[in-house]
Amino acid sequence: MEATEKTISDQKPQEHGMEEEEKYVLGFWLFLASDLVLFASLFATYLVLRTHTDGGPTEAQLFEIPVFMLETFLLLTSSYTCGLAMHALKNGHARRLIGWIAVTVLLGLAFVGIEINEFITYSSEGATMQRSAFLSAFYALVGTHGLHVSLGIVWLISVAIQLMRKSIQPTTARKFINAGLYWHFLDVVWVMIFTVVYLMGVMG
């Protein structure tokens, strides 16, 4: 636990150097760690309630392989394009960076669109959030992830606007780095949803 000797010095006003940006990145990692436990609680709830279908639709009856595979590929690909945007940032290519953010946003929008459509389909089949404990838990878990993705889209757009206005500087770079981290993190969560909810669901 020995600390680095490097701390804020008087020579560089703290708000204007890399220290300031570093603080934001560490703070954001801490937020992600905390958010992880939020999802853990939702996963735990889902796993405890998944058999509580109250005679209503079960996982195997609801989930359709093409739909959730498409969602998975969209999100994995968006994570990749977000990585390419980061690559562009590290090389200082502002226009390429904005371009890859745009691609990422489009993939994210497609993901959210398909998910909303999935939810509407289920609901029209009578599988609403109020039908059974299993469905309550399903919508809570997958819906919370979807909400996170939607927020991520808004955030990426706002970062892109700022990049267009101010190009790459410590502040905008940090904002994109955090937004990018968030986007990859949503992929981490999705991988677990894909495995625990969908794959284990279709296995019955």
Add this chain to the structure above:
Amino acid sequence: MGVRNLKKTGVSDKLKKFLFGFVLLFLLPGCSDRFVLLDPAGPVAQTEYRNIMLTMVLSAIVAIPVLAIMVYVVYRYRDRPENQAPYTPNWDDSKILEVIWWGIPILIVAILGVYTVRDTFSLTRPPSDQKPVTIQVVSLDWKWMFFYPESNISTVNYVEIPTGVPVQFVLTADAPMNSFWVPQLGGQVYTMPGMEMYLWLQADRSGVYEGKGANFTGKGFAHMNFQVVAKPKSEFEAWVKSVKRSAPPLTNEKYNQLVKPSIANKQLYSSYPTSLYKDIVNKNGGMYYTHHGHH
């Protein structure tokens, strides 16, 4: 319970000693039959009583010397000009001392851990080899319902058990979660809608034991008391016969009345619809759990 605050402080010191003695007086086992936890009437309560005492004694072994050292240290090292006691402002580390006071609590927790695990497991088994009696319990708003599946009688806020025989209480709820507690016979288990819980109790001597709901369930909660009457097997069987002979039957309609929130007195029923208990469990989600009596 350990020693209370024994700080050196003139008049208030005396006051505290007085209070401490006063509290201790109330705690001495046997000084009053109202200390139900200190007066176990069966093997389950006995095991739990011993466990409580063990944890208290072992904690006191650490706590009392700590408090004594504190009183001594505060007395001896007061900041007074005439104080001749040694003063070592930079002494802040000692490997030996550190090892000692990491060691002592580890040792005590290890000992307690062994006993805790042993008792935790033993309490899930029947307290004796006698053929057990099963009684099903349903907590309602705000009353206790008992079913005797072996003789098909039913009671409210009142339960009789034979002495010297292990009784398996099978518990559920048709209302918010409560907790079934008969202090002199043993500790609690929650009653939960849709779940069947199991609790072994046994009374070794005849008597009337107070039982109560221990988990808050709303307005009438404070009145959810019941009586457990333990009597020799023959008398118990005679009681069952008399209930079968003289009490009215419990119908589904009557049960639906009982489910409604209200406070009730002791009631006896000569019979009940055989599927009633199972229906209560299942309608609240019993199908999601595998239930098993008699381990």
Add this chain to the structure above:
Amino acid sequence: MVHQIVEYLRNADPLIQMSAAAIVLTLLGIIFALTYYKKWRWLWREWITTVDHKKIGIMYLICALLMLFRGGVDALLMRTQLAFPNMNFLDSQHYNEIFSTHGTIMILFVAMPLIFAMMNIVVPLQIGARDVAFPFLNAVSFWLFFFGALLFNLSFVLGGSPDAGWVSYPPLAELSHSPGPGINYYVLSLQISGIGSIATGINFIVTILKMRAPGMTLMKMPLFAWSVLASCIVIIFAFPPLTVALALLGLDRIFGTHFFTMLHGGNPMMYVNLFWIWGHPEVYIAILPVYGILSEIVSTFSKKYIFGYKSMVASLMLISVISYFVWVHHFFTMGAGPGVNSFFAVASMAVGIPTGVKVFNWLFTMFRGRIRVTLPMLWALAFIPCFVIGGATGITLASAPSDYQLHNSYFVIAHFHQTLIGGAVFGLLAGMYYWWPKMFGFKLNETLGKWAFWFFNIGFYVCFMPQYALGFMGMTRRVYTYPAETGWGSLNFISTVGAYLMGIGFLFIVVQVLYSIRYGERDTTGDPWDGRTLEWSLPSPAPHYNFAQIPTINGRDAWWEMKQQRKAGSLVSENELKPIHMPNRTPLPFLMSLAFFVSGFGLVFNQFTIATVGLIGVIVCMLWRSLEDDRGYYLSVDEIKQTEASVRGA
């Protein structure tokens, strides 16, 4: 909604109607006073829009003390009802509301803000920083807490208080058994303040890890900062399960889902499980910083380095991790099986190991020291025996077979009040007395403080020792009355007397504060206790930029060592001063939290239009913040020199 509220008030108990009238009158009085003395502008500029950690800390402290008053009145009402068998002072419903709000307020709106007050005021000063890592976020945290507390307290007059206990277990807390808005208030106010708590956790971890003065390695950091770090680690990992538990309960109540209902496959136990995944770590969140406070005070007033510093750090970290593996001990009686119970029982007892080590280290810090029994030290000394007994009874409760008997009895009540009052509150009061001069520039009167101490302390033992005995007599918690045959009457009466003694103690604290504002000894040195850590190197109260010059640290107890080396003189050498960059004040945290409050209030009464308006307000504030270019401002060297000259009385 309006109709609902009017109906409720018309049918309410006269006690509530009178309180409602009193609240309205007080509010009018405050508004009048602010207008008459032309203080609105001052309130807005200096407090509502501030991002200064010291002012935010003071606001936390004021709110906590106000809430302590309300929670304390609740406690006295309860004790009055229980003083005799078959009392008719409160009816069952009223009693249930009071114990539910008492618990919730004391844990979430007293203990938490008191901790946050200490953290805010002390941590940056102690580690040589000019503010916390994210001053804006810090203000957001405070205002979320403030509006959460406000929403919770509104329930008292607008629609009915929550009445399902501070834990609000379903299905009792579900719509099926609690149809009024009370539980909605509980869910939404905790949710709003909980978001703020997570943000505070993140903020202080980053502050401590990234903003220490040059030379202050982690192992040279004051123990209070370490304890805050440990506490914040617990915060960021323990609060999300609460967020989820409350959100799902809220969905059940407002949108008709079936997470914890009795019907359609809901499982109420899952709420209990999630609640305590947060609930147990929560008490460590409250107690860990107190360990730090004790370490500072004991070391200062023994004039010695803290004994076993490394052990102290290790035990803090151990507690913060183990605390996450003990939650089942709150429901051993749920029948989760002997394997589960054994694991969590042993883990719970294991927390006693590092805790015991801390007590030994405090004792040996005093050993061969020079002990000054000042007010802070007095409370610290009272803490130790109280906490040792509380810990010992905790070991009993951690042992599952003992807990089967003692669970939900008054033994538990006595135990956790002993750790939370005798532990957390004693420690926090010690901290308040210790850092009071740093916050306000004057000391609190010793004589009145001693009266408060003795009333509170003796009252505490008189109140809670009998409750252990009542536990052994089989008295269950949360009963609003009991029959005379139980024989619980005499001990309950003694307990009530104790509670009133504590109430008198609290009044003495109030009098002490009011008296000392006028007549208290002024702290002109900035170092009234002959302190050891950096905060005492600053004038009292510290200037808004804290350090004119960031000091370089060479050892633990940095200020003590500086004092040894250079016996007198200021640390600031005027020619080396540089302009200081400061964050701007901003109304956004206040407005954003207000929008959260509006949204929450709408949801309490199922008014989705109001809720949506509030949420839109939140989003607008966030976007505004994200797009605005707030670079702060610079304090010039001349301004710093002037301020230093005036605060140091030169």
Add this chain to the structure above:
Amino acid sequence: MGDDFYSRVSDGGDGMKTKEPLSGKYTGFPWGHVIGYMGSILLTLVALWLAVNPPFSQGGIITILLVLAVLQILIQLIFFMHITESRGPAFHTLAIVLGFLFTFAVVAGSIWIMTFNSQVQ
């Protein structure tokens, strides 16, 4: 993450392109990202195939699926989130490791506690 990158951005924005990168991987073709992407697609397909055509018992399959998921997560963390990169103490790594520890505690603990005498399948 990206700490060394920061030093380049903040040590004067305009010097970014001319300054020597701290490690070669920042310029040229983004191999890390491509490998990560391919890996994640492959793992997804293998997992799907296993779930649809289970070659052996369900318990075994679930274990393998979880292992595959953990590999996927590691890919995200290492190739995309660059968790292993830092200058100075890696507090963020510590935080995420703790996050995963507590995630495990919450999920495994809840299942262990809540599914006692309940029907799991």
